[in-house]
Every structure is written in structure tokens, then in C-alpha cells.
Amino acid sequence: xxxxxxxxxxxxxxxxxxxxxxxxxxxxxxxxxxxxxxxxxxxxxxxxxxxxxxxxxxxxxxxxxxxxxxxxxxxxxxxxxxxxxxxxxxxxxxxxxxxxxxxxxxxxxxxxxxxxxxxxxxxxxxxxxxxxxxxxxxxxxxxxxxxxxxxxxxxxxxxxxxxxxxxxxxxxxxxxxxxxxxxxxxxxxxxxxxx
Amino acid sequence: xxxxxxxxxxxxxxxxxxxxxxxxxxxxxxxxxxxxxxxxxxxxxxxxxxxxxxxxxxxxxxxxxxxxxxxxxxxxxxxxxxxxxxxxxxxxxxxxxxxxxxxxxxxxxxxxxxxxxxxxxxxxxxxxxxxxxxxxxxxxxxxxxxxxxxxxxxxxxxxxxxxxxxxxxxxxxxxxxxxxxxxxxxxxxxxxxxx
DNA sequence: TTTGATACTGAACGATCGTTCAGATAAGCT
DNA sequence: AGCTTATCTGAACGATCGTTCAGTATCAAA
Numbered sequence: 030x031x032x033x034x035x036x037x038x039x040x041x042x043x044x045x046x047x048x049x050x051x052x053x054x055x056x057x058x059x060x061x062x063x064x065x066x067x068x069x070x071x072x073x074x075x076x077x078x079x080x081x082x083x084x085x086x087x088x089x090x091x092x093x094x095x096x097x098x099x100x101x102x103x104x105x106x107x108x109x110x111x112x113x114x115x116x117x118x119x120x121x122x123x124x125x126x127x128x129x130x131x132x133x134x135x136x137x138x139x140x141x142x143x144x145x146x147x148x149x150x151x152x153x154x155x156x157x158x159x160x161x162x163x164x165x166x167x168x169x170x171x172x173x174x175x176x177x178x179x180x181x182x183x184x185x186x187x188x189x190x191x192x193x194x195x196x197x198x199x200x201x202x203x204x205x206x207x208x209x210x211x212x213x214x215x216x217x218x219x220x221x222x223x224x
Numbered sequence: 225x226x227x228x229x230x231x232x233x234x235x236x237x238x239x240x241x242x243x244x245x246x247x248x249x250x251x252x253x254x255x256x257x258x259x260x261x262x263x264x265x266x267x268x269x270x271x272x273x274x275x276x277x278x279x280x281x282x283x284x285x286x287x288x289x290x291x292x293x294x295x296x297x298x299x300x301x302x303x304x305x306x307x308x309x310x311x312x313x314x315x316x317x318x319x320x321x322x323x324x325x326x327x328x329x330x331x332x333x334x335x336x337x338x339x340x341x342x343x344x345x346x347x348x349x350x351x352x353x354x355x356x357x358x359x360x361x362x363x364x365x366x367x368x369x370x371x372x373x374x375x376x377x378x379x380x381x382x383x384x385x386x387x388x389x390x391x392x393x394x395x396x397x398x399x400x401x402x403x404x405x406x407x408x409x410x411x412x413x414x415x416x417x418x419x
Numbered sequence: 420t421t422t423g424a425t426a427c428t429g430a431a432c433g434a435t436c437g438t439t440c441a442g443a444t445a446a447g448c449t
Numbered sequence: 450a451g452c453t454t455a456t457c458t459g460a461a462c463g464a465t466c467g468t469t470c471a472g473t474a475t476c477a478a479a
Contacts, residue, residue: 143252143255188386
């Protein structure tokens with residue numbers, strides 16, 4: 030046996046990333062073997078090394094890709110006029126985007142410790158860049174007097190933790206629609222930061 | 225070589241759990257070998273099996289012990305009179321207790337997937353019991369009209385996620401003392417649930 | 420001082436790990 | 450049809466995994 034009929038790297042590459050993301054999210058990076066990923070795609074383990082130099086690089090590509098897309102998607106959200114409107118846009122965006130990519134979100138803060146120092150620093154920098162987007166909104170609102178926060182950095186982390194927590198319990202077809210969840214969380218955030 | 229001088233199970237047992245907790249929290253359950261744990265304690269791997277039937281049971285004991293102590297510690301907090309006072313007590317307790325046991329907290333929601341179905345269900349039940357403590361406070365406040373929440377279960381999960389998020393950034397000797405963090409988070413929670 | 424219970428070593432078991440690579444087949448261009 | 454390039458297999462490498470166990474040294478009681 031050798032090359033399979035209908036095989037193309039533009040198809041196999043994404044499938045490897047999809048299956049790796051699914052398996053890493055479900056069982057954890059360290060608990061998933063290259064052979065499991067290969068089997069999920071329908072390959073032998075050796076074939077994976079045509080697409081990634083090693084296992085950690087495969088994880089890093091998933092995390093890097095997710096963070097890049099997160100920042101790019103937020104950059105495309107039209108800028109609102111006032112800090113409260115900007116904050117509402119951020120809250121709704123964060124919940125919506127994270128629910129659409131639950132596996133990648135899960136990975137991006139559960140499996141960071143499996144990266145080497147350089148890769149770790151790269152993902153951390155992107156995460157901080159995203160946090161800074163929220164913090165600059167809070168600082169602007171603070172300066173205008175429409176928010177009352179003892180510390181904007183701390184409020185940033187508190188809000189993001191609360192919003193990301195949605196991923197741990199939300200299930201499609203449950204008691205709340207995504208739109209309803211957005212509204213409820215926005216109400217809580219709005220009140221929490223209010224002057 | 226065989227039994228070591230000064231060896232006692234009442235000493236070795238806790239040391240194994242302490243080192244296992246530390247290593248599991250730092251590198252993840254699947255990434256830590258029994259030999260690493262044994263080496264941290266100063267033993268050979270085989271000796272661990274005098275203290276645990278297998279690796280998963282060692283993890284389960286850590287998680288079970290943590291959840292039991294969490295519920296016991298909350299039960300000892302004197303009950304406040306009104307729902308807002310009860311909520312303040314809960315917020316301060318949660319932050320304080322979780323900061324004191326950062327490793328165990330980390331484990332208790334990162335390594336749940338490494339448990340078999342029965343062990344998983346046991347820990348989940350304890351976690352739900354703890355969540356119910358908070359939710360009953362929110363329901364009481366809702367009934368009395370001092371809280372305004374679209375859904376108490378959802379608010380419960382949002383608040384716990386926000387509070388537990390402290391563990392991801394708090395460092396001893398940083399810009400805020402534990403007492404200051406308690407105060408700031410309590411202010412945000414108070415405003416978020418206010419009628 | 421003898422003796423049985425307790426605590427641990429050191430070697431070994433089969434299984435599985437990430438990774439490499441020579442060889443084989445399919446795809447796509449000429 | 451022939452040739453090159455792209456894609457994958459299957460076997461193998463040494464390392465490490467969780468776990469077992471016969472043997473041995475210490476402890477504690479008699």
C-alpha cells in the first residue's frame with residue numbers, strides 16, 4: 030500500500046487539524062496519541078509527519094490559528110460610538126464567537142502548558158492583545174465617567190472569565206438560545222461596571 | 225535495599241498526595257508519570273501502589289478530598305441574616321478558599337475528564353452541591369426582591385466562573401492583597417445582581 | 420531477642436509512545 | 450505512454466508508560 034486514490038494535501042491537512050482539535054479538546058493533548066489522530070483521519074501515524082514536524086507544532090498551529098482568527102473577527106466588528114455600546118458589542122461578540130468554536134477555546138487555555146517557552150510566549154502575547162481590546166474600552170468609559178471600576182485590568186479579567194464560562198455549560202437546544210444568553214450576560218456586565 | 229529508616233505510612237501517604245497534586249496541577253494528569261511522583265517523594269514507582277490501587281484513584285482521592293473540604297469549610301461559615309449578606313459571605317469565602325488551594329482548584333475542573341464514569345459522577349455531584357449553595361442564596365434574594373436576575377442558575381454559573389477566574393492571575397505580592405481582591409469582586413457581584 | 424507486620428527496592432512485564440524512513444502507489448504534467 | 454512529484458504504508462527505533470512481585474530491611478510488640 031502507498032498513496033491512496035483521491036488523496037490531496039489540501040483535503041488531508043485540514044482534516045488532520047479538525048480531528049486533532051476534536052481529540053485534544055475531548056481527552057487532552059497529552060492523552061491523545063499521534064496514532065489516534067491518524068486513525069480518526071484514516072491514515073497511518075507516519076503520514077502525519079508530512080503535515081507537521083512534531084506533535085507540539087500541531088497543537089501550536091491550532092492555538093495560533095484560533096487566536097489569529099479571534100483577533101481578526103473582533104477587528105471586523107464595526108466600532109461603536111460610546112464605551113457602553115462598545116462594551117455591549119464586545120460582550121456579544123465574545124459569547125457568540127466562543128460558542129461557535131468551543132473546542133478551540135477550550136484548548137487555548139487548557140493546553141498552553143504543553144507548549145515550549147517560545148510557542149507559549151507567542152500565544153500569551155495574542156491573548157494579552159485580546160484582553161487589551163476590552164481594557165481599552167473600560168478605560169475609555171472610566172475616563173468619561175460612565176463606568177465605575179476600581180481597576181480596569183482586574184475588571185477585564187473578571188469579565189472575560191465570566192463570559193468564557195458560558196462555554197462550560199451552554200448546550201444547543203437547552204433552556205436558552207444564544208441570543209438570550211448574550212442578553213442576560215450583557216445585563217450583568219452592564220450593571221457590574223455601571224457608575 | 226528495602227524498607228527505609230524512619231519510614232511511616234502516615235508520613236509517606238500525605239507526601240505522595242502533596243507531590244501528586246503539585247505535579248498534576250503543573251503538567252497535567254496524563255503528562256505526569258508514576259515514576260515522577262515517586263521520585264519527588266524519594267521512592268521507587270512500585271512503592272506508590274502501597275498507597276493507591278492505580279493512578280486514576282490517586283487523582284480521584286485528590287479531587288474528592290478537595291471537594292469534601294470545600295463543602296465542609298463553607299458549612300462552617302456562620303449563616304448571615306439577609307441574602308445580600310449571605311452573598312457577600314459566599315463571594316469572600318470562595319475567593320479566599322480557592323486562593324489558598326490553587327492547585328486543587330485547578331485540578332478539580334481541568335482533570336475531570338481523566339476520571340472513569342463513576343468517579344466523574346461523584347465529583348460532579350459535589351460540584352453541583354456547591355453550586356446549589358450559591359443558587360439558594362440567589363433564589364432567596366430574588367424572592368425577597370433584593371436581587372433582579374433573569375435566571376438564578378445561570379447567574380450562579382456566571383458568578384462562580386468570574387470568582388474562580390481570580391486564580392488564573394492572582395500572584396502573592398502583586399498589586400492587590402487578597403482582601404482588596406475580595407472587596408473589588410464583591411462590588412462587581414453586588415452591582416451585577418442588584419435590583 | 421525473637422517475631423510478625425510494615426515499608427520499600429529493583430527488576431521485570433507487555434503495551435504504547437513520538438518519530439523516522441525505505442518503498443510503493445496515485446496524481447498530474449508532458 | 451512515460452515521467453516526476455505528491456501522498457501514504459508498514460515496519461521499525463529506543464524510550465517510557467502503568468503495574469506487578471519476589472525479596473529485603475526496618476519497626477514495634479512480646
